[in-house]
Amino acid sequence: MGTTATESVPEPKYWQLRTVLVRTIEQEFHTGEVLPNERDLAARFGVARATLRQALDQLELEGRLVRRRGIGTLIAAPRMGVPVAEASARDTWRIVDCGTVPATAGVAAALGVEAGVEVHSVRRVRMMAGTAVGTETLYVPVEIMPHVPGFLAESSRARAMLKQFQALPIEGESRAVELGVAEEEQARLLERPPGIPVLVLTTRYAGEDGILAAAVSTYRADNCKLTFGEAGVEVRAAS
Amino acid sequence: MGTTATESVPEPKYWQLRTVLVRTIEQEFHTGEVLPNERDLAARFGVARATLRQALDQLELEGRLVRRRGIGTLIAAPRMGVPVAEASARDTWRIVDCGTVPATAGVAAALGVEAGVEVHSVRRVRMMAGTAVGTETLYVPVEIMPHVPGFLAESSRARAMLKQFQALPIEGESRAVELGVAEEEQARLLERPPGIPVLVLTTRYAGEDGILAAAVSTYRADNCKLTFGEAGVEVRAAS
DNA sequence: AAGTGGTCTAGACCACCGG
DNA sequence: CGGTGGTCTAGACCACTTG
Incomplete structure (x- = not known):
């Protein structure tokens, strides 16, 4: 219901980023597809790579992404x-x-x-x-x-x-x-x-x-x- | 940290650190007690604060620690x-x-x-x-x-x-x-x-x-x- | 060799809590 | 106010995969 519009403390960047990424991968990607690499994504969103990785960590914990060393970050299959x-x-x-x-x-x-x-x-x-x-x-x-x-x-x-x-x-x-x-x-x-x-x-x-x-x-x-x-x-x- | 010298792939520092911390808190701390602050701990173990935090993140995920902003890091009560x-x-x-x-x-x-x-x-x-x-x-x-x-x-x-x-x-x-x-x-x-x-x-x-x-x-x-x-x-x- | 994610560093600033 | 954890940065190097 009325979620307060006033954020006394703005949400952290990595959480905003996660929200954007959730929408993006739900709308524009399918299971098994590969996301752009972390350095590009970080640059695109204007954040440090570590911050982007914090957002990806969340999405991985939710089972939405799979990260494979040497390969890239993929959209995960349903659990x-x-x-x-x-x-x-x-x-x-x-x-x-x-x-x-x-x-x-x-x-x-x-x-x-x-x-x-x-x-x-x-x-x-x-x-x-x-x-x-x-x-x-x-x-x-x-x-x-x-x-x-x-x-x-x-x-x-x-x-x-x-x-x-x-x-x-x-x-x-x-x-x-x-x-x-x-x-x-x-x-x-x-x-x-x-x-x-x-x-x-x-x-x-x-x-x-x-x-x-x-x-x-x-x-x-x-x-x-x-x-x-x-x-x-x-x-x-x-x- | 004198651990086994030959690891085909040495374990990451934050994981070694977690292992050490698990032993420490199991042997020397009780529920509700406060750990030394992150900067001191990082210095004591000779790692960057970010690395120490990675180890603490793991312990928090396991429910062994609770971190309170402005207060410190405490030993968590059993779930x-x-x-x-x-x-x-x-x-x-x-x-x-x-x-x-x-x-x-x-x-x-x-x-x-x-x-x-x-x-x-x-x-x-x-x-x-x-x-x-x-x-x-x-x-x-x-x-x-x-x-x-x-x-x-x-x-x-x-x-x-x-x-x-x-x-x-x-x-x-x-x-x-x-x-x-x-x-x-x-x-x-x-x-x-x-x-x-x-x-x-x-x-x-x-x-x-x-x-x-x-x-x-x-x-x-x-x-x-x-x-x-x-x-x-x-x-x-x-x- | 080139490209990816994984780890690690050193430093900065912020938000919160207590005295 | 000083101390704590929370966030963010810019850069470096490593381990892994593929061509």
Whole structure:
């Protein structure tokens, strides 16, 4: 409603610039097209390159742009919808490794156990459209799954862990989503530099007597839109 | 900074700096404490202030720091868990305004109707611990709720709309979460400058014959962690 | 080799907060 | 007033991609 016309403090240049760029790319560019290079754009708008880059940073965070070193700045494709509900399709996941280690403080909190308790962990990468969109580490206390065979090759052991996990008497799940940045480990798995923004999804699997397992997933925030669909209510956005 | 000498591609300084700072603030600082000012920190680490700020930007995105103009940089409190399931507590919401307008392209897509169709909208701000943590705009096609009284004061009309919405025969909900930045409107409601990162939650309410309503919410990404099904056993087996 | 985005610097000025 | 973070500049060099 009446937005005050009086700006006691004029908006920063990079934000004005972003607004102009949003309009421009919505009206004059299509997915995959290349913007003029940063030096030209900065000159055209009469700002320093650093200021222009601040505006582009915003647009990249919104998923409107993709910047590729050595190539240029492109209009991004719409974000992929990544279903977070239980999925059967195992082939969209690639197992990375697994292990059995004492729980860190964070993991222990998610599992509702004491820090240091031994837990199994399986790390996977989620693939969509040929690219890595997310990582997941599943944690299950050894007490919950005591009979994981130890003599197998790592990939076989990981599969055994997942199979046992899927057989657990899970009664419910609770999830949380927050913003984070990819550290070295995740960044490598996502094939991106460290520091890229990610959506961090924490899932807790509850049984009758408490938490049976927990998973921490990171999804590329530039690429991905996490979807929580109730199976019956899926909407056909495709047309 | 004596780090590993041979990096095929040495990590950027700001990332190394972030790593150092993470360790420092985890070990030597508590919530609410104030870091040394940026100029001192930059000097201490032997980098330009802009580089130090790049590292602080990362930490702010992760919700570890809060920067206050004129005050300093503080260690942030842990993020608030914001339940996203249906809540009864209406008092945590503050109605802003409402209206009846043609659907924009985005809204139309969420509702599964054609752009331009008339829709009711109600805008609210979600308050937690005395601060605005999120905004929400609810959209319901006029066709679904044809009998909203038009002669009332705005606040009464908004309440009437919400009441009618809650009486709709909703059979299921599907949600999506993605990253965005707050534009002028949301930024004002959140009492923050434009451009702050937000988690954008899109909820679609489905009835038997299609989408009855949709809501677009934005939550401060620095502050908030969206939680789904906190109740522990809030299960909904798809059947 | 030429062109792109990514990083980094040194310095300046501004808006805000407190005493 | 002095101190803080926020913005902006002009320039430099690096890493990556393509021809």
